[in-house]
Amino acid sequence: GDSxxxxxxxVTLSEEACLTINCTYTATxxxxxxxxxxxxxxxxxxxLKATKxxxxxxxxxxxxxxxxxxxxxxxxxxxxxxxxxxVYFCALGTDKLIxxxxxxxxxxx
Amino acid sequence: xAVVSQHPSRVICKSGTSVxxxxxxxxxxxxTMFWYRQFPKKSLxxxxxxxxxxxxxxEQGVEKDKFLINHASLTLSTLTVTSAHPEDxxxxxxxxxxxxxxxxxxxxxxxxxxVL
Numbered sequence: 001g002d003s004x005x006x007x008x009x010x011v012t013l014s015e016e017a018c019l020t021i022n023c024t025y026t027a028t029x030x031x032x033x034x035x036x037x038x039x040x041x042x043x044x045x046x047x048l049k050a051t052k053x054x055x056x057x058x059x060x061x062x063x064x065x066x067x068x069x070x071x072x073x074x075x076x077x078x079x080x081x082x083x084x085x086x087v088y089f090c091a092l093g094t095d096k097l098i099x100x101x102x103x104x105x106x107x108x109x
Numbered sequence: 110x111a112v113v114s115q116h117p118s119r120v121i122c123k124s125g126t127s128v129x130x131x132x133x134x135x136x137x138x139x140x141t142m143f144w145y146r147q148f149p150k151k152s153l154x155x156x157x158x159x160x161x162x163x164x165x166x167x168e169q170g171v172e173k174d175k176f177l178i179n180h181a182s183l184t185l186s187t188l189t190v191t192s193a194h195p196e197d198x199x200x201x202x203x204x205x206x207x208x209x210x211x212x213x214x215x216x217x218x219x220x221x222x223x224v225l
Contacts, residue, residue: 043202096143
């Protein structure tokens with residue numbers, strides 16, 4: 001069945017460092033791909049999404065490109081801030097979503 | 110964005126009792142809501158799809174009689190964990206779809222259940 005694999009965390013970075021959180025998937029068909037973020041004490045929020053191959057989703061300085069050839073949707077940000085500290089979930093699907101295990105990002109000043 | 114609220118956010122109960130968790134869409138109507146369970150360091154596992162006015166659709170391996178889901182109105186779905194046991198302790202999260210079809214999903218804050 002469909003699945004999502006994320007890199008394990010925590011990822012610990014200094015402020016202004018570059019971020020990459022890897023996400024790969026296996027799927028039949030052509031699902032949409034998502035990144036959700038969960039800040040401490042809050043529910044999951046949609047960060048960005050891409051609905052077809054080669055689409056790039058972007059929001060709040062984060063980007064991810066739907067790469068069919070490598071079945072990947074890596075999350076990137078050029079310069080992280082302390083406020084980006086959260087758990088990030090990669091997900092795929094159309095109606096029902098399948099989530100990765102989540103990657104905790106900790107950014108220190 | 111739209112708001113989905115869960116209540117209670119934390120609940121502790123004794124083994125053998127039943128616990129009800131509510132999921133409300135506060136500013137939109139949701140014909141479909143989803144219930145997830147999240148284990149520590151694990152992904153969110155979809156438990157069931159809740160459809161307003163009809164029976165929930167459960168994922169394989171999820172006990173229907175154990176996890177009762179009711180979607181009585183367009184803004185409220187409830188999950189009742191019946192005869193709870195320590196292994197039911199987990200973080201339960203609901204989400205609601207705004208509009209039909211592929212409308213965006215909005216998630217509740219989650220409810221942490223601890224069964225003693």
